[in-house]
Amino acid sequence: MRNQNQPVASEGYPFIALFAFVTLVFALLDWDLPAFVLLCLTLFTVYFFRNPERIIPGEEGAVLSPADGKVIFVGKVMEERYFKEEVDKVSIFMSVFNVHVNRAPCSGKILDMFYNKGEFFNASLDKASLQNEQAGMLIEAEGGQRLLCVQIAGLIARRIVTYPVIGDMLERGMRYGLIRFGSRVDIYFPPGSEIRIGVGDRTVAGESILGSLR
Template sequence: MADRAVGVPFAKEGFPFIGVGVGVTLAFGWQGWTTATFVSAGVTLFVSWFFRNPARVIPTGSGLVVAPGDGKVIAIEEEFEPRYLKDRSVRVTIFLNVFDVHINRIPCDGVIEQVQYQPGLFLVASKPAATLKNEQNAVMIKTAQGAKVLCVQVAGLIARRIVCWVSPLDRAICGERFGLIRFGSRMDTFVPVGTSLKVKVGDRVKGGETILGVLS
């Protein structure tokens, strides 16, 4: 899987929004509508900031699982994952607010085994019910050692579009970009029981850079 967004300052999915914002701002300015021009410029800057695509320093090492997104760790739970893993695992949930980077990154090296989109509700992403009920996209990765890591993009109250750039049988490279969620969301990472976790609830993490844990 080639990292398609290297060197691009904004996710291409944001270009239409940014372009419209710039056009509207210029039109207001041409008409001499000062207040509308400043408001439109502010909205355009916010949208540009939302779709920013920063470079990250990807850690190296055997069995590393990195954060798939920026945000705050709001839950770490051992539970049975019934849909894809069909086994007990540890779920690390990261909540992304509208000010966080929304580019999503591959959590570990391996091969993409499965990509499954699930339509659903748009409950507040921080709520426990969002785990199973919200619109989401699951990416299953199998490592060279046979461990399975599940990464789930979960839409939220404001997020209304999930974007995923990977397909089954693609090579998964730790830290590479694989998609995004528009306007506030959540990332769930399911790792095997016994994984040595390096984060706790309340921690702020950076996608592709912060180590969530080390596979046993």
């Protein structure tokens, strides 16, 4: 899969190249202020698409955070698509300053995937989980438990990228996609899971433990 061992996600290359080219044109025309603004925009784009390495915990059964950001919801909800019962959900909000490369929360096989076009409400709002553009994947963990991970576009995000397809095997902590420019990830735990994170906590994708499967 893409972006496993490179410092900047490949999805950012077109934006970086465009802004860098316009910066160069303005600099050659001696348009100092526009050139400076475009240079800052180029550097921010490189920063936004950064793809740092992470130290993956080895704890058996641990569910890792798929995203950098802030936990904005932890609680029980009805999940109608797959579980069709009340399960625990954890929602993580990513601002434009967070790393936006998403990582697999657990090792396992992708059983199913879905994509909904949707709206573009602020990703921190509750209705974003239902109405925003989103892409989800149902993972069967090594112990047979099922976990649902949903990428949700935010207010200014317009592109969700998911690398694997149905049937692919994921390794816990590996990069599996990204969302451009502000977004959210919801994780639905199977019944009987232990949640070990709270609202307001900060998470690091591939390192922070959200809970554990039983």
